[in-house]
Amino acid sequence: MxxxxxxxxxxxxxxxxxxxxxxxxxxxxxxxxxxxxxxxxxxxxxxxxxxxxxxxxxxxxxxxxxxxxxxxxxxxxxxxxxxGDLRDARLVLDGAVHTESISAPVFLAPGPVSIAAGAVSQLVTDDLERRELAIKNTDETETIWVKDQSDVGASGWPLGPSEGLVLTTSAAVYAFNPSASSVSVAIFETKGA
The missing domain is CATH 2.60.120.10 (Jelly Rolls)
Known part of the structure; x- marks a missing residue:
């Protein structure tokens, strides 16, 4: 052959x-x-x-x-x-393909959350409709820690001065401020049914 x-x-x-x-x-x-x-x-x-x-x-x-x-x-x-070693990379679909819009119908941008010196604050509660959560440390000198629980301690994800983070989660989210002064955190959420 x-x-x-x-x-x-x-x-x-x-x-x-x-x-x-x-x-x-x-x-x-x-x-x-x-x-x-x-x-x-x-x-x-x-x-x-x-x-x-x-x-x-x-x-x-x-x-x-x-x-x-x-x-x-x-x-x-x-x-x-x-x-031979040919590969067919085409996609073959049979019948109708059901699609669903993934753009979120709700955008929420509440006022900034103030986190007291040495404290933990809950940024958002559990919400099964949340698609994304954006967090921005608006402080120009201090680092905060984004966490999944309300304990005091430098664990989780460090968010430096003026840094932002986007999470795809429906869980409650907390932030710990280890500094000696309060820090302001801006957030927004997108939600869908």
Whole structure:
């Protein structure tokens, strides 16, 4: 068998209850399109179910394919036969694709949160509708610690002077201010149903 990479795709129509024999030497077969599921046999072997998006690879290759349409109406099948280490990066979708907007319908920007010296403040409560939370340390000299709990201590994520952070979380978020003076933190949230 020739080892040079090769690829060829063709489309066939197979009548209801009919079959099609294809003599073609290949190492792999990919079903690019099929109007309905069908049965396929490689080199007179065992019959198996096949449909759009499936592929079959035989390192030693095959030379004969039989396609059977068990359905009650004609089907159209587009198959790609190939040899070598070819990869098909196309995306094959069958049927309708449901999409949903992910832009948040609610934007909230409450006033800044003041965190007293050496204290922890809750910036936001648990909220399952929250999609994103933005936090900005508005202080020009002090670092705060963004945390998942209300304990006093320098743990979590350090947020330096004038730095910001965007989180994708619905959990409660706290901030610890280890400095000797109060620090102001600006926040905004996006929410969706």
């Amino acid at each position: 020739n080892s040079a990479p090769q690829y060829q795709a063709d489309t066939w129509k197979i009548g209801a209850g009919e079959s099609l024999e294809i003599a073609r030497a290949a190492e792999f077969l990919v079903c690019l399109e099929a109007s309905a599921p069908f049965k396929i046999t490689f080199d007179h072997g065992t019959k198996t179910n096949f449909e759009a998006g499936l592929s079959f690879k035989v390192p030693g290759g095959f030379s004969h394919v039989r396609i059977e349409n068990p359905g009650a109406s004609e089907i159209s099948v587009r198959l790609g036969f190939g040899r």
